[in-house]
Amino acid sequence: MRLIDALDIYLHKYKSRTAINYEGILRPLIEFLGTTRDVDRVTALELQQWINQMTSQDKLFEGHPKRPAEDGALSPYTVHGRVKTIRAFFSWLVKMDVLQPSQNPVRNIEQKTLPKKVRNERIATDDEVQLIRMATFGHVRDYAIVLLLCDTGCRAMEIAGMLLDKLYVEELYAEVLGKGSIRRDVFFGEETAAAIGRWLQKRPTSDHNYVFSATRHPYAALTPRAVSDMVERAALRAGIERPIHSHHLRHWRATNLIQHQVDIPTAAAAIGDSIQVFEAHYLHTNRERVQNAVRRTAFQSKKSANPPNIVRMEDAG
Secondary structure: OEHHHHHHHHHHOOOHHHHHHHHHHHHHHHHHHOOOOEHHHOOHHHHHHHHHHHHHOOEEOOOOOOOOOEEOOOOHHHHHHHHHHHHHHHHHHHHOOOOOHHHOHHHHOOOOOOOOOOOHHHOOOHHHHHHHHHHHOOOHHHHHHHHHHHHHOOOHHHHHOOEHHHEEOOOOEEEEEOHHHOEEEEEOOHHHHHHHHHHHHHOOOOOOOEOOEOOOOOOOEOOHHHHHHHHHHHHHHOOOOOOOOHHHHHHHHHHHHHHOOOOHHHHHHHHOOOHHHHHHHHHHHHHHHHHHHHHHHOOOOOOOOOOOOOOOHHHHO
8 A cells, every 4th residue: 555545544534624734744754755655665764864854954834825934943842743643644554454563664763752841931921811801802702712711721623613502601611622522511700701692692693503703704613723813913912022822821721720729630621631731731830839838838946845746854754
C-alpha cells in the first residue's frame, strides 16, 4: 500500500478540523518521502532527517492559506506534537496489520518528554480579562461569548459548537461537545445567562441550530477560529499590546479557580480537563500562593511555653 493511499483512509476517521490539522503535518512528510512510496519502505533514518529539517527551519507559516510567512523557528512543543502525529499514523498502520511491529520506522525515533505546564505568558491577567470584557460590552454577541469563556473556561471549539437545544439558560448550564468528542456540562453565572439571553433575542434567524452565528447574511455558524479571532480583536481595541486569544481566557479561568481555593477535582471538571492534566498545566502558576502557605504552616519555636507532651525533669518524680 502506498503512503498517500493509507493517509486518505487514516484521515477519514477524524472530524474535518482534526483531519485538516493531521493532513497538514503528514502530507508534507509523504511528499518528502515520495508520493509513490510504499508504507513498508520508510526508514527511521528518513524520518529523522525530516525531524531535523523541522528543528532547523527558519521560516514559519510557509504555504499557510491565511497567515503570511514570517521569520522564526518552530518551538520544541510544535516539533514534539508533529512527531507524536507521525508516531500515531505509523502505529495505526501496525494496528491495521498493514505493517508488522518490526517494520514500524518510528519505533527507534527518540522523543523527549517536554514539560506540559502552561507558561505564564499564555495566561491572561485579571486586568486583561476586564479590559476585554469592557471592549466587547457594546456588542451583544461578543460580550456573551467573552462572559461564557470567562465563566466556563470553554475551548473555542466548544463555544462554536454549542447548540440551541443543548443550552439551558434558566438552569445556568449548557452541554457541549468537548475534546475527544466527549460531551460535558459547563456552568455559568446569572450575568452570563442574561448576556446570552440578550443575544438570543437579537440572534438572526438561520437554517442551523448553533447558538452563535455571524451577524451578516447568510448568518453562518461561527467557527472556532472566528471565536478566537474575535477575542484577539477585542484585546487590540482594549489597548492590550500582546496577542490574546480565547485559550488565554481558558488558562485564566483555570488559575482563577485555584486562586479562589476551589479544590483540584472540581476545578478540573469545570474546564473539562482530567485531574492529571490540570495539575501538570496549572499548579505551577501559583508558586507564590504555595510558598505563602508553607510559610504560614512552617515550624516555629515557642519561647514562652514548653513544647506539648514533654515532661519536665522536676515533674518526673
